[in-house]
Amino acid sequence: MISISLTVNKQVYQVEVEEDLRLIDFIRDKLMLTGTKEGCGEGECGACTIIMDGKTVNSCLVMAFQAHGSRITTIEGVAKDGALHPIQQAFLDVGAVQCGFCTPGMVLSAKALLDENEVPNRHQIREGISGNLCRCTGYNKIVDAIELASSYIKEGQQDETSSSGRQ
Amino acid sequence: MKKRGRGIAAAYYGTGYGNGFPDVSRARAEISKDGNIFIYIGATEVGQGAKTIFCQITAEILGVETQDIHFVCEDTSQTPDAGTAAASRQTYNSGNAVKKAAESLSQRLMEQAQNHLQLNSVHGLKLENHWVYLEDFPKKRVHFKELVKEDTLIVEETFTAQTVKMDEETGEGAPYWPYTFCCYGVEVEVDTETGEIHVIHGVCAQDVGKAINPELIEGQIEGGFAMGLGYGLMENIGLSKGEIKHNRFANYLIPTALDVPELEKIIVEDPSSTGPFGAKGIGEPVMIPAAPAILNAIYDAIGIRFYEIPVTPERVLVAIKDAQKEGKE
Numbered sequence: 001m002i003s004i005s006l007t008v009n010k011q012v013y014q015v016e017v018e019e020d021l022r023l024i025d026f027i028r029d030k031l032m033l034t035g036t037k038e039g040c041g042e043g044e045c046g047a048c049t050i051i052m053d054g055k056t057v058n059s060c061l062v063m064a065f066q067a068h069g070s071r072i073t074t075i076e077g078v079a080k081d082g083a084l085h086p087i088q089q090a091f092l093d094v095g096a097v098q099c100g101f102c103t104p105g106m107v108l109s110a111k112a113l114l115d116e117n118e119v120p121n122r123h124q125i126r127e128g129i130s131g132n133l134c135r136c137t138g139y140n141k142i143v144d145a146i147e148l149a150s151s152y153i154k155e156g157q158q159d160e161t162s163s164s165g166r167q
Numbered sequence: 168m169k170k171r172g173r174g175i176a177a178a179y180y181g182t183g184y185g186n187g188f189p190d191v192s193r194a195r196a197e198i199s200k201d202g203n204i205f206i207y208i209g210a211t212e213v214g215q216g217a218k219t220i221f222c223q224i225t226a227e228i229l230g231v232e233t234q235d236i237h238f239v240c241e242d243t244s245q246t247p248d249a250g251t252a253a254a255s256r257q258t259y260n261s262g263n264a265v266k267k268a269a270e271s272l273s274q275r276l277m278e279q280a281q282n283h284l285q286l287n288s289v290h291g292l293k294l295e296n297h298w299v300y301l302e303d304f305p306k307k308r309v310h311f312k313e314l315v316k317e318d319t320l321i322v323e324e325t326f327t328a329q330t331v332k333m334d335e336e337t338g339e340g341a342p343y344w345p346y347t348f349c350c351y352g353v354e355v356e357v358d359t360e361t362g363e364i365h366v367i368h369g370v371c372a373q374d375v376g377k378a379i380n381p382e383l384i385e386g387q388i389e390g391g392f393a394m395g396l397g398y399g400l401m402e403n404i405g406l407s408k409g410e411i412k413h414n415r416f417a418n419y420l421i422p423t424a425l426d427v428p429e430l431e432k433i434i435v436e437d438p439s440s441t442g443p444f445g446a447k448g449i450g451e452p453v454m455i456p457a458a459p460a461i462l463n464a465i466y467d468a469i470g471i472r473f474y475e476i477p478v479t480p481e482r483v484l485v486a487i488k489d490a491q492k493e494g495k496e
Contacts, residue, residue, distance in 0.1 A: 028310030076267065098214030099214030138394075140389040
């Protein structure tokens with residue numbers, strides 16, 4: 001056993017984990033955050049994507065002990081105060097979800113992309129989610145959703161500045 | 168050198184089990200004593216949107232909102248059998264079963280309303296917003312809740328598709344009902360140095376009978392196109408002596424977001440006389456024309472006909488070399 005400390009969705013955990021425990025199993029089986037999905041288990045499909053220290057990783061390829069000292073966001077940590085994240089809202093508004101298995105990973109890849117580049121073009125969006133396989137949607141509506149999310153985020157910021165301006 | 172070409176392909180597809188095989192869907196509709204509306208059906212939702220359109224169909228018949236429907240599917244201990252989510256049959260077959268069940272429930276509500284309101288007949292009664300009322304004299308009205316407060320109202324209906332087995336000798340018959348038609352056009356770019364093929368644009372025209380939910384139809388078209396693209400250009404299970412060699416995403420490649428082009432979708436509505444509100448299934452048809460359209464576009468680009476899929480870069484390079492050799496001889 002190894003003792004590690006890490007932050008998942010803004011909550012600090014100090015835990016003992018097996019040396020051979022994968023990060024995805026830690027997230028799903030120990031923390032019971034089952035929104036993170038396991039697809040291929042070998043880093044090809046991206047269903048298990050999480051954000052670790054600002055970068056997307058396949059949580060099936062990271063050992064739990066390697067996450068020591070890191071800050072992790074899973075799909076459960078994306079919504080704020082019960083309100084959907086603009087990316088989640090955009091996925092719903094556009095109809096970018098079919099079976100839904102790739103969706104958590106897609107949303108996190110989109111978040112990592114938009115955190116770095118607020119207004120990506122459609123090719124950059126496609127690149128940003130190229131590590132996430134989707135068998136249902138043909139990606140068109142997912143690209144639409146991320147483009148829409150980008151505009152939601154910009155509008156949200158404008159709303160914030162204009163409301164603070166009024167105060 | 169990069170060469171561009173355009174190709175089209177059209178397809179027609181018989182939906183449902185077909186060929187005389189019993190194709191049966193059952194659905195149950197209920198209004199519980201507290202006025203809640205339930206649909207029970209064994210149809211499986213796999214992301215195609217069956218749940219959504221069944222609720223839409225029910226809501227349309229009963230004059231309520233889609234979100235007013237409590238929808239129960241898949242649980243075989245609670246739901247009547249509606250066959251498989253296969254053969255592009257749920258919209259048509261189970262859609263018809265749901266429609267029949269909702270219509271039957273509507274009829275029962277009107278009959279109860281006739282008694283309750285002491286009317287001579289059910290003619291002229293309308294359902295709207297959980298009320299049954301007389302259209303010509305809307306004051307004559309009764310709420311669903313009032314009609315079911317003694318007993319839950321339960322109806323179950325069955326829809327069986329009409330298909331005729333083909334004659335084994337002559338091949339004659341009417342094996343499917345209904346048929347769905349589609350036509351795709353694509354533009355490709357072939358890199359003659361690397362053999363890579365990039366589909367740069369696609370236009371998909373799909374006959375749907377009646378679009379119950381256009382957004383879901385677009386999703387099906389886009390997904391089907393991507394599957395057809397993978398089928399035509401990259402997906403190879405590598406069967407060797409009965410063993411699948413390409414058994415993981417590292418060697419069985421499927422399209423990523425960078426492989427699928429922006430698609431133009433054209434929804435063609437020509438209501439089918441036997442479909443629910445004229446709707447037909449499109450789950451599988453949307454995949455079919457993609458690969459042949461791409462192969463036709465490749466021919467247009469480099470003048471080489473491929474008769475085997477997937478048309479991988481290796482196969483393209485070999486074919487280009489062969490064509491050059493033949494040209495020299």
